[in-house]
Amino acid sequence: MGRMHSRGKGISASALPYKRTPPSWLKISAQDVDDSICKFAKKGLTPSQIGVILRDSHGIAQVRSVTGNQILRILKAHANGISGTESIVWQRNGTESIVFVAVLYINVRSLIIRQVRGARTEPILVYDLIVLLVFVRIGLAPEIPEDLYHLIKKAVAIRKHLERNRKDKDSKFRLILVESRIHRLARYYKKTKKLAPVWKYESSTASTLVA
Known part of the structure; x- marks a missing residue:
């Protein structure tokens, strides 16, 4: 596939296992994998880091073949009170605080709009419900999607470098490219409701x- 900001074609690609079913020697259950993912997420690990640990330490080449769901979907499901593999469980840690913040945001925003525009608050309430759905879907999953997070981290590192080396023109150009990718990716995630509008x-x- 062609690179976005270079002339190369690139050969990097994911290497998925040929067999999509879990191996016969794997004795761990789907619920145990589910619990391990949530435990690692509460320690602050990203979905990709969790996948590496499960692959190297537990012999789980692909979480989806064991649980039927991807790591990120499992984290979102646990946050909304739904177990990633079996039953519906209300997870009180985190979910109530997210809903409380979102509802508080809606009430304050609607009150301000009502004072400014009068009784015409229906359009803004629809907009706020979208924000509420985005908040509730976050849960144990990272607040910012991982690929976007690493692009922002790279942009911050380049800016720190430019503070010490103001004449580095190549870094200035690379910063423009990185930030353009950030804006493009953020626009996509807003469109797919993975980021708040x-x-x-x-x-x-x-x-x-x-x-």
């Missing part, structure tokens, strides 16, 4: 997102 990348506050 009000989310915006700003270089001045980007370091707080990856701190």
Whole structure:
């Protein structure tokens, strides 16, 4: 596949196992894998880091072949009170606080709009419900999608480098390319409801997102 900002074609690709069924020697159950994923997520590990640990330490080449779901979907399901493999369980840690913040946001925003525009609050309430759905879907999953997070982290590192080396023109050019990818990816995630519609990348506050 052609590269976005270079002339090369690239040979990097994922190497999925040929057999999509779990091997016969794997004795771990889907519920145990589910619990391990949530335990690692609560320690602050990203979905890709969790997948590496499960592959190298537990012999699980592909989580989807064991549980029927991807790691990210399992984390989102647990956050919304749905077990990733078997039953519906209300997870009180995290979910109630997310819903409380989202509902508080809706009430305050609607109150402000009502004072400014009068009784015409229906359009803004629809917009707020979209924000609420985005908040509730986050849960144990990373607040920012992992690929977007690493692009922001790279942009922050380049900016720190430019503070020490102001005449580095190549880094200035690379920063433009990285930030253009950030804006393009953020636009896609807003369209697919994986980011809140009000989310915006700003270089001045980007370091707080990856701190």
